[in-house]
Amino acid sequence: MAKARHSRFDCTPGCSVEAAIGLIDGKWKSIILWHLLSGTLRFNELRRHVENCTPRMLTNQLREMEEDGLITRKVYAQVPPKVEYSLSDLGKTMEPILRALKEWGDANIGLYGKPVGHDPRDSA
Amino acid sequence: MAKARHSRFDCTPGCSVEAAIGLIDGKWKSIILWHLLSGTLRFNELRRHVENCTPRMLTNQLREMEEDGLITRKVYAQVPPKVEYSLSDLGKTMEPILRALKEWGDANIGLYGKPVGHDPRDSA
DNA sequence: CATTACAGTATCCTTTTTGATACTATATGC
DNA sequence: GCATATAGTATCAAAAAGGATACTGTAATG
Numbered sequence: 001m002a003k004a005r006h007s008r009f010d011c012t013p014g015c016s017v018e019a020a021i022g023l024i025d026g027k028w029k030s031i032i033l034w035h036l037l038s039g040t041l042r043f044n045e046l047r048r049h050v051e052n053c054t055p056r057m058l059t060n061q062l063r064e065m066e067e068d069g070l071i072t073r074k075v076y077a078q079v080p081p082k083v084e085y086s087l088s089d090l091g092k093t094m095e096p097i098l099r100a101l102k103e104w105g106d107a108n109i110g111l112y113g114k115p116v117g118h119d120p121r122d123s124a
Numbered sequence: 125m126a127k128a129r130h131s132r133f134d135c136t137p138g139c140s141v142e143a144a145i146g147l148i149d150g151k152w153k154s155i156i157l158w159h160l161l162s163g164t165l166r167f168n169e170l171r172r173h174v175e176n177c178t179p180r181m182l183t184n185q186l187r188e189m190e191e192d193g194l195i196t197r198k199v200y201a202q203v204p205p206k207v208e209y210s211l212s213d214l215g216k217t218m219e220p221i222l223r224a225l226k227e228w229g230d231a232n233i234g235l236y237g238k239p240v241g242h243d244p245r246d247s248a
Numbered sequence: 249c250a251t252t253a254c255a256g257t258a259t260c261c262t263t264t265t266t267g268a269t270a271c272t273a274t275a276t277g278c
Numbered sequence: 279g280c281a282t283a284t285a286g287t288a289t290c291a292a293a294a295a296g297g298a299t300a301c302t303g304t305a306a307t308g
Contacts, residue, residue, distance in 0.1 A: 018154055020232075031139070069239050070239070079304050080254035081256075082254075102140055178267065180268090181266065183286060204284035
């Protein structure tokens with residue numbers, strides 16, 4: 001985040017919901033987190049997992065999540081470079097959210113991305 | 125959504141996570157859904173709950189979620205108008221996600237919106 | 249000696265999203 | 279007769295997010 005698409009200051013009831021998605025609603029953040037759930041990954045490993053994400057965006061999303069304390073960046077003093085990304089303790093606590101999203105998606109998203117559930121039988 | 129900030133076609137594993145947040149990552153969507161969890165609300169009731177949301181945006185977010193099948197819009201043939209919004213059956217299945225977000229937020233978001241968890245004691 | 253892999257940056261540009269403001273029509277209450 | 283509440287629209291402008299492309303330096307590999 002850091003630019004706060006989801007504002008952080010109008011804390012009426014429900015705002016914690018907002019604040020929470022705020023941290024994962026970058027275009028690639030949720031998938032990155034999802035892959036990191038399975039363990040540490042290097043920059044280019046992530047790139048291969050998260051297809052279509054340019055290095056610019058990957059860096060961008062990783063840095064924002066690092067700033068937010070969700071992931072940890074470990075730089076090895078080597079050449080060629082080696083940088084490992086992993087979930088921080090805080091990041092790991094997001095697992096229930098990620099799993100809830102995954103389960104919902106698996107159950108309700110059709111092959112072409114539209115939610116399935118307008119009860120198609122109505123018109124059949 | 126409908127404009128798909130989170131792409132719907134690159135369905136590598138993890139994409140269902142992406143697809144799921146895609147439906148709730150509009151700036152006001154999660155709060156709207158959160159409030160609708162408690163029951164049906166009229167347009168202006170929602171406006172009052174979701175402070176700082178202009179009518180334009182409220183309409184916009186509601187319409188997108190309606191398109192995505194998450195909420196139901198019921199128009200009464202009256203003047204002055206009466207329109208009620210409520211969660212659809214599909215929308216109701218999002219409750220676990222919303223609750224997971226809420227719980228995480230309540231536990232980890234400080235009063236000013238930054239996640240709490242960089243272990244402040246380290247520097248104390 | 250040339251190539252490849254590593255982990256990014258830098259720059260520019262387009263698209264998407266959001267905000268601000270003013271406006272609509274009509275029934276009811278004062 | 280006038281203001282108010284209802285559920286929005288319309289138009290314009292600004293900001294944020296994301297994409298495309300090219301580039302960096304060094305070590306190991308062939």
